[in-house]
Amino acid sequence: MKGVHFLVTLALLALATSLASAYDPSPLQDFCVAINNTNSAVFVNGKFCKDPAVVTADDFFFPGLNVPGNTENKVGFSVNLVNVDKLPGLNTLGISLARLDFAPYGLNPPHIHPRGTEILVVVEGTLYVGFVTSNPNKLFTKVLNKGDVFVFPIGLIHFQFNIGQTNALAFAGLSSQNPGVITIANAVFGSTPPINPDVLVKAFQVDKNVIDFLQKQF
Numbered sequence: 422m423k424g425v426h427f428l429v430t431l432a433l434l435a436l437a438t439s440l441a442s443a444y445d446p447s448p449l450q451d452f453c454v455a456i457n458n459t460n461s462a463v464f465v466n467g468k469f470c471k472d473p474a475v476v477t478a479d480d481f482f483f484p485g486l487n488v489p490g491n492t493e494n495k496v497g498f499s500v501n502l503v504n505v506d507k508l509p510g511l512n513t514l515g516i517s518l519a520r521l522d523f524a525p526y527g528l529n530p531p532h533i534h535p536r537g538t539e540i541l542v543v544v545e546g547t548l549y550v551g552f553v554t555s556n557p558n559k560l561f562t563k564v565l566n567k568g569d570v571f572v573f574p575i576g577l578i579h580f581q582f583n584i585g586q587t588n589a590l591a592f593a594g595l596s597s598q599n600p601g602v603i604t605i606a607n608a609v610f611g612s613t614p615p616i617n618p619d620v621l622v623k624a625f626q627v628d629k630n631v632i633d634f635l636q637k638q639f
Contacts, residue, residue: 454480455509468505468512481510489590490522497527497583505598517598521591523548523583530604531580537600539573539593541565541581546589552579578605611639 454476455468471480483503490499504517511517517537521529523546531553541550543565551562552573564584565571573579575596583589609616610632621632 452476452481452510453513455505455512468509470512471509481508483508486518486520486592489588490520492522492524492527492588496530497524498522498529500529504600511598513598515596515598517595517600519593519595521581521593523581523589523591525583525586525588527583527589529581530606531578532602532604533576533578534573534595534597534600534602535576537595537597538575539579539595539600540570541573541591541593542570543567544590544592546583546587546591547585548589548591549582549584550580552577606635607639610635 452473453468453470454473456471457469486501486503488501490501492499499522501520501522502517503511503519505511508517521541523529545567548565549562550565550571550573551560553560554577563569563571581591609621615636618629618632618636621636622629625632
């Protein structure tokens with residue numbers, strides 16, 4: 422009898438582990454095209470499903486990733502993320518795609534994707550990329566040239582910086598239909614409502630005037 426209890430406990434632990442490690446659940450059907458109209462729709466995960474009888478090829482199609490993004494901003498960077506909100510056919514498939522454009526010395530600032538691992542390939546230019554592990558915060562960096570590939574593990578702070586004197590272009594695949602993004606500086610210094618400056622003064626060990634200045638930037 423003890424052996425049975427052990428096997429049941431082991432099975433429950435295995436099930437709990439599998440559920441805890443699952444981000445976008447594997448689909449149990451061929452597809453589930455997302456739809457905002459919930460009338461006569463079926464909810465699977467992420468979005469409601471469009472009636473398969475009225476699904477068309479356009480539900481799996483997105484044009485425009487050949488068009489460069491506008492990098493005329495403070496960081497010299499633009500991203501066009503094709504997630505489930507832009508391509509309904511991605512619903513339940515656990516994947517999305519992004520085009521990343523960099524002006525010379527443009528930066529995709531330190532950020533995280535809470536729900537997806539990112540794999541990036543450089544198409545043009547030279548990028549200095551890296552990510553930081555959880556405590557004790559080890560930094561891994563690499564200089565990438567055309568054709569090089571780098572992976573950023575889920576949930577870790579990472580960045581890409583164009584160290585060349587020409588524009589750079591990269592494409593990234595992410596392991597979620599909606600990976601999300603949290604840009605560190607924006608979140609810390611530009612949240613709504615703002616984080617109490619006393620908290621940031623203590624956390625960063627700087628003068629309050631520094632925190633006030635940084636919060637005004639966002």
